[in-house]
Amino acid sequence: MPRAATTSDVFNAIAEPQRRQILVLLRAGERPVTELAEELGLTQPGASKHLRVLREVGLVRDRKAGKQRLYGLDARGLRPVHEWTGGFERFWNESFDRLDAYVQNLKKAKQQE
Amino acid sequence: MASTRRDASATADREIVISRVINAPRELVFEAFTEVRHLSQWWGPQGFTTTTRAFEFRVGGEWVFVMHGPDGTDFQEWISWTEIVPPERIALLHGESRGDPNAFESVLTFVVEGAATRIEMHTVFPTKEMRDEVVEKYHAIEGGQQTLRKLADYVTEIVLKGVEH
Numbered sequence: 001m002p003r004a005a006t007t008s009d010v011f012n013a014i015a016e017p018q019r020r021q022i023l024v025l026l027r028a029g030e031r032p033v034t035e036l037a038e039e040l041g042l043t044q045p046g047a048s049k050h051l052r053v054l055r056e057v058g059l060v061r062d063r064k065a066g067k068q069r070l071y072g073l074d075a076r077g078l079r080p081v082h083e084w085t086g087g088f089e090r091f092w093n094e095s096f097d098r099l100d101a102y103v104q105n106l107k108k109a110k111q112q113e
Numbered sequence: 114m115a116s117t118r119r120d121a122s123a124t125a126d127r128e129i130v131i132s133r134v135i136n137a138p139r140e141l142v143f144e145a146f147t148e149v150r151h152l153s154q155w156w157g158p159q160g161f162t163t164t165t166r167a168f169e170f171r172v173g174g175e176w177v178f179v180m181h182g183p184d185g186t187d188f189q190e191w192i193s194w195t196e197i198v199p200p201e202r203i204a205l206l207h208g209e210s211r212g213d214p215n216a217f218e219s220v221l222t223f224v225v226e227g228a229a230t231r232i233e234m235h236t237v238f239p240t241k242e243m244r245d246e247v248v249e250k251y252h253a254i255e256g257g258q259q260t261l262r263k264l265a266d267y268v269t270e271i272v273l274k275g276v277e278h
Contacts, residue, residue, distance in 0.1 A: 088248050091158055092234060097159075098156075098157075099155040102145060103141055106145065107137050
């Protein structure tokens, strides 16, 4: 299976520790890139690059406020992570865990017959 | 181990593929899908139980049951088989009751892998919206009232855990 490009895959986007730190900072509210860069000890181009990746996977949105641009958290972008850790797939993965255990017992019971 | 993948096909945004290898012969794994005394032992996540009202394993037959969540919530469930090819394939419709307009079809394929069996469950929803609805519904089943509104908190927790590492 080909790997998804970093810019299109939310899992890759949040695999980067500095990008996760940006998301944590944005929890508290919108911030301009200068503040994010300063707080994380990044250069501004470095922070901008991370923000661009986060924006492209839908985790961060931006808007103009006067002269500056503010970045905010958009949790809807985390939907694939949410789905992966829960929902339909978790339901079935847990069912298959139980199926596995059950079938092992069934196997033992048949061998004893 | 559990593994999940999505095909990069035209239906990718409205399908879910779940795959699992079970260390047992295919006939035995298949059998666990054919009788209610088996199904009731493993259907649903940890802590869930089922009460069956009707069960007839044949094409066009139905399994009507209530799924009981660990928090006491009941869910009406309805399954009808659309294809049965022992021990290779089972296709079924899954909804809340007969005639449920939101019922969706899953195809289970059982493939021999040496002494083990790979189960592949392929579910294609008519629309992306319906896929999203079902995912949400299952979130609700597992997490009580956990919905997208709580998504931000939920995922921030994951993000925070990641940062602490």
